[in-house]
Each structure stands twice: as structure tokens, then as C-alpha cells.
């Protein structure tokens with residue numbers, strides 16, 4: 001190997017970044033059709049020709065009223081449904097048509113979010129070295145990551161990875177993987193893109209299928225993108241959140257609590273009504289383990305900032321209760337739930353975006369310092385809990 005002696009250890013050291021991975025840009029996007037939550041039961045039962053199922057409509061109305069959601073955005077509008085009437089009946093083989101639509105729409109939505117993240121980051125898209133794409137709508141190869149790379153004009157040497165069917169922890173998982181890539185590859189710039197459209201799992205109401213009624217009440221469509229990299233190059237790159245520690249925990253004996261399955265009629269899912277309790281019983285242990293790993297004891301949860309996946313209003317209530325959080329601590333999560341619903345893995349990226357805006361606004365209006373340390377958490381099938389300890393560089397405008 002040439003004249004200079006180099007050990008594998010030296011090479012390894014030179015390959016790694018010096019500092020922690022950080023979020024360098026965030027972007028989000030939604031499809032244009034906006035549905036008001038208080039009108040949704042009428043809308044859904046009308047477009048699925050199911051007005052006669054009055055008990056189910058009553059149930060959907062009750063859940064919508066308690067969901068903490070004001071509005072959601074969806075790709076599947078009335079016109080698209082009229083062109084694909086089979087989508088209302090999950091017994092019909094509509095998967096091909098759904099996959100056709102999703103294969104175009106999912107990367108296009110991701111591209112809109114990614115363009116915003118790249119613009120905030122400030123460097124050309126061709127400087128992106130890695131791409132991690134997460135979606136529950138993927139059922140083809142080459143898949144949405146390949147299409148997104150083309151839409152954005154990424155380099156042909158970009159290293160691509162797809163995460164499929166991770167559901168609501170897809171965003172958390174992608175960000176942890178991005179952290180590992182950025183810290184282990186000096187100079188790496190990782191684009192994380194999550195894009196979810198509920199079209200793959202849309203069907204009409206059926207007696208005995210209450211999971212669908214819950215899903216109809218809470219899920220929405222959206223895409224989120226984040227640029228992650230270590231050792232930011234100033235003055236162009238400005239770290240929004242540094243990623244201090246990340247872990248994944250699986251709650252034992254909960255395989256059946258949240259599940260998703262692709263069938264001939266689209267994706268079906270099950271969400272146990274025990275999910276808020278199961279998540280609530282396990283979050284504190286995940287947090288304590290994370291801070292123990294950092295060698296920090298006795299953390300007061302109210303001294304942190306919080307970016308929690310708003311899977312449902314009851315999940316946020318439960319977490320707030322078990323951790324004794326002040327009223328405003330989950331405000332970013334509640335706001336995203338209210339304005340967009342649960343967009344599965346994408347949602348936590350919207351929460352990070354909302355959180356940094358709130359922090360900047362607070363600093364501008366009151367001059368009050370927001371907490372320096374915080375936590376991001378996301379939950380999904382498994383039940384899997386993703387935990388990440390975040391740090392905001394002090395004195396940076398916009399943090």
C-alpha cells in the first residue's frame with residue numbers, strides 16, 4: 001500500500017468523524033387535500049357509500065371528537081377514489097392499483113420535503129453521500145429511494161437504504177441510522193426521507209373491523225426529510241440538534257399489539273387499545289437507560305425539551321402523566337397531531353420542525369432560554385421504542 005505505513009486502526013480513525021452527528025436541515029410536505037376532522041365521519045361514510053352503517057359512523061364520530069386532531073391531509077381524494085372504486089372493499093384485489101399510485105406519489109411527496117431540507121442545509125444535493133428512505137407503501141424494486149435520488153439529482157454514488165413497514169418508528173429508526181453513518185464516515189451527509197400515504201390502507205367500514213375505524217380517525221399523509229452530518233462546515237452548515245445518544249427497545253410480549261400486513265386488498269393493520277398503557281409503562285425505563293449510558297443521573301424530565309411521536313392523544317396523555325411533565329412540554333407533539341394527524345414514521349420529523357420553530361419564537365419574544373438538552377421518542381410495531389437524546393448548540397439562532 002504505497003510508502004507511508006498505516007495500520008488498519010489509523011485508517012479507521014481517519015475514516016470517523018470527530019464530533020457528533022447533527023441535524024443540519026429539516027423539510028416537510030403534505031398532499032393538497034385537507035380534511036377537517038369534524039366533517040370526516042360524514043365525508044368517509046358518504047364516499048364509501050356506507051351511510052347505513054350508523055353504529056360504525058357513531059363510533060368514528062366519537063373517536064374523531066376525542067382524537068385531538070383538527071385536520072389531516074390525504075393524497076386519495078374523491079376523484080381518485082371514483083377512478084378506483086375497488087379501494088372501498090378490502091376483499092377485492094386492488095393492491096396492484098394502489099402500488100402503482102404509491103410508487104409515483106410517495107417519492108414525489110418525499111422530494112418536496114427533501115428540497116426544503118436541502119435548501120435549509122445550504123449545500124448542493126450532489127454533496128449528499130447517503131440516503132435512507134422509510135415508508136410503509138413500498139412494494140417494488142427499484143423502490144422509492146431510487147426514484148427520489150433521480151428527482152433530486154443525487155450523485156450516482158449515493159449509498160441508498162430503504163426501511164419498509166417500520167410504521168410509526170420509521171422516522172426514529174432512520175435518524176438513528178443516519179447518526180451512525182454520519183459519525184462513522186468522515187464528511188458523510190445523510191438525507192433521511194420518510195413518506196407515508198394512507199391510500200395503501202384505505203377501505204370502507206365493516207362490522208367487526210374496529211382497527212380500520214381507529215385508523216380512519218387518526219392517520220394522515222405527509223413526508224419529512226432531514227439532513228444529518230457531523231463536523232458541520234461553517235458558516236454554511238448550522239447544527240439544529242446534535243444527536244448525543246440513540247437506542248432502540250422492544251417491549252417484551254407485545255408482538256401482537258401493533259401489526260401491519262400487505263394483502264391483496266391493500267394494507268391491513270391492528271392497533272390494540274392497550275397501546276397507550278404499554279408505551280406509558282415503558283418510556284421511563286428507556287429514558288433512564290439512555291441518560292445512564294451518558295453517565296448522567298437524576299435528570300428532571302421537565303428540564304428537557306421533548307419531541308415525542310404523537311401516535312394518538314391518549315399516548316401523549318399517558319406519557320405526560322407517567323413522567324409528570326408540565327402542560328407545555330408536549331406542545332410540539334400536540335400541535336402536529338392537531339394539524340396533520342398521525343403520519344406514521346414521518347410524524348416525528350414534523351415534531352422536530354415544530355419544536356425548533358417554537359424554540360426560536362420563544363427566544364425572540366421573551367428572550368427566555370429554552371432547555372439545552374432534550375429527547376426524541378417514537379413508537380411502532382414490536383412494540384418498538386426509539387429513543388434519542390438531543391442537544392442544541394448554545395447561542396445558535398433558530399434553536
Ligand SMILES: CC(=O)CC(=O)SCCNC(=O)CCNC(=O)[C@H](O)C(C)(C)COP(=O)(O)OP(=O)(O)OC[C@H]1O[C@@H](n2cnc3c(N)ncnc32)[C@H](O)[C@@H]1OP(=O)(O)O
Pocket residue numbers: 059062063066067068166167168169210211214258271272273274275276310311312313314315342344379380381
Ligand atoms: C402505526 C404505527 O406503527 C404506530 C402508531 O402510531 S399506531 C397508532 C397509535 N395510536 C393509538 O394507539 C391510539 C391511541 N388512543 C387514543 O388516542 C384514544 O384512545 C382515542 C383518541 C382513540 C380515543 O380517545 P379516549 O380518550 O380513549 O376516548 P374513549 O371514550 O375511551 O374511547 C372512544 C372510543 O375509542 C375506541 N378505541 C380506543 N382505542 C381503540 C383502538 N385501539 N381500536 C379501536 N377503537 C379504540 C373506544 O373503544 C371507544 O369506543 P366507544 O365510543 O364505542 O366506547
